[in-house]
Amino acid sequence: LPLIDLLESMLFKNLAIISSKSKNPAISVELDNTDKRCTPINKLATQINETVSAIEDKANKVSEIKANIKTRMWNALKYQSQDILLLEKQANEQISKEMAVLDARLSRIKLIGQTVRNKINDLRLQTSNIDETIDRINDNLKYLGVTGFEIVKSNAPENNNFFMLSRGSNSSKEIFKSLSEGEKTLITFLYYIEQCNGSMSKDSEIPDSEKIIVIDDPISSLSQNYIYDIASLIQSKVIKGNRFKKVIILTHSLFFYHELLKLAPRNLDKFQAKYGLYLVSKNEYSQVSTLEPKELKNDYQSLWYILKDVVNSKTDPIILPNIMRNILEYYFGFVHRKDQLSDIINKLADNEPNQGFKSFYRYINRESHSDPTNIGFMMRVQPQIYLDRFRSVFVASDDVAHYECMMQ
Structure with missing residues (x-):
């Protein structure tokens, strides 16, 4: 600054005068007065210090200023949006009231449903529901050409909701032992089909939409003559109608595999939407790969x-x-x-x-x-x-x- 430069020149000049005085003490010297020159600088320093103090005051109040800005901003937004917020609040209150009404109705419906289920279970304890099942199993046995035995209702009073095998007038527990492996498989399969299609116990029935049906090699010990009929029963009683959550059929027989495919939809889009074909390969580890309908033919x-x-x-x-x-x-x-x-x-x-x-x-x-x-x-x-x-x-x-x- 010019003021500082002028002050420095006066200082150097006074130093020179002092130096000459020290060399020649007899002479009389007079130093320049720097008070007037320092006044503007002191005034400028005072202004700078005041500015710095003002900045420090503001820095110390940053949190307070931010809080003030935030409050003013939200107040402004509230002022601008209070009509919309009021409508939103009223809508939420209305929805809450409707949900409370629906929750109350749902609770009543659940209570009624439980009461009905309890009543059904009580009625099942008083009635036998296996007559139609017996008729269906016997009809399927005749359809398959099996006439050597049939299903009859248990003659024991304490087991009137059960059934047993019968050969003519002979009904005993020993009959099952006289059946061939194929006949045992057949009667077990027909019983399982009835289990899939309805509850045969006194417990509450599981909805079809929640059932996963697994049929594992149903013709492994049956005569080849039954393969078409078993495939037809599975298609009509289990697969048809998409009633169950999932149906899984496992087989080693290509003949049976192809009979099932013949009964499936011929349209490829419909087939792929409903069916999935897989091949299990057993090596060190089992591998499952997808199949196309025509990949395995014979x-x-x-x-x-x-x-x-x-x-x-x-x-x-x-x-x-x-x-x-x-x-x-x-x-x-x-x-x-x-x-x-x-x-x-x-x-x-x-x-x-x-x-x-x-x-x-x-x-x-x-x-x-x-x-x-x-x-x-x-x-x-x-x-x-x-x-x-x-x-x-x-x-x-x-x-x-x-x-x-x-x-x-």
């Missing part, structure tokens, strides 16, 4: 499917030679060329440079059930090595187009 095609599962590491390779042997038996037996197959395999075995794979050709040349002796030639190699030799059989018989088609 036993022969299922062998090719298993073959591809091995190639895709879904199934243990130990079964690979046996699957290949069965495929060759099916195919060349169907086209009546079994003798040619044997000649082709023997020729390939003779030309095979690897002794281990000579055993492979010998093995698949034996019919599946004609030789009970097992051989231990299986080595831990990549499935593709066996697949190449398997393909060579179809190449040698001019049937490679069939191989390529089935492996797609």
Whole structure:
């Protein structure tokens, strides 16, 4: 600042005068008076200090000022929105009153429902509800051509709400032991169907919409003659109408699998909306994969499917030679060329440079059930090595187009 520069020049001038006086004490000197020059600077310093004090005062009141601004802001918003807030408050109060009325009605309905359920249970204790069930099971037995036994009501007074098996005039607990495994499976299945479609106990019934129905291999010990009828019963009594939350059917039988599919909707969109098909592959761990309706067609095609599962590491390779042997038996037996197959395999075995794979050709040349002796030639190699030799059989018989088609 000019004032500071002027003050500095006066200071240096006074220092010089003092220095000359110290060198020559006899002389008389007079120093310049700096009071007048300091007055403007002191005034400026006072103004700066006042400004700083004002800023410090404001800094000390930041929290108070923020609170004041916040209060003024919300007051302004309230003033601008008070009509809308009043309407919202009135609407909420009205909704609360309506909800209270609905809650009261719901409580009354639940109380009435519980009273009705209790009354139904009391009536069930006084009446028998199995007559229609007995008639339906017996009708289904006749429909299936089973006339050797039937279901009758228990003749014990204390068990009048139960039923038992009967052969003509003979009704006893020993009859069940005289049934074949297929007949036991059949009567159990029909009983289970009735259980799915209604309560057969005195307890309150579970709604159909909450039931998950699981049917595990219902024709495993039945005659093939029953497969169509069992599939029809499942379709009409369990699947039809979408009454249940979910229906899960497990089976090892491709015949039964296809009978169920024949009864399903033909339209693909309707089928996919209602059905899901899955294949369980068991290796070190079980794997579940999805299926399309036409992926498994018959036993022969299922062998090719298993073959591809091995190639895709879904199934243990130990079964690979046996699957290949069965495929060759099916195919060349169907086209009546079994003798040619044997000649082709023997020729390939003779030309095979690897002794281990000579055993492979010998093995698949034996019919599946004609030789009970097992051989231990299986080595831990990549499935593709066996697949190449398997393909060579179809190449040698001019049937490679069939191989390529089935492996797609």
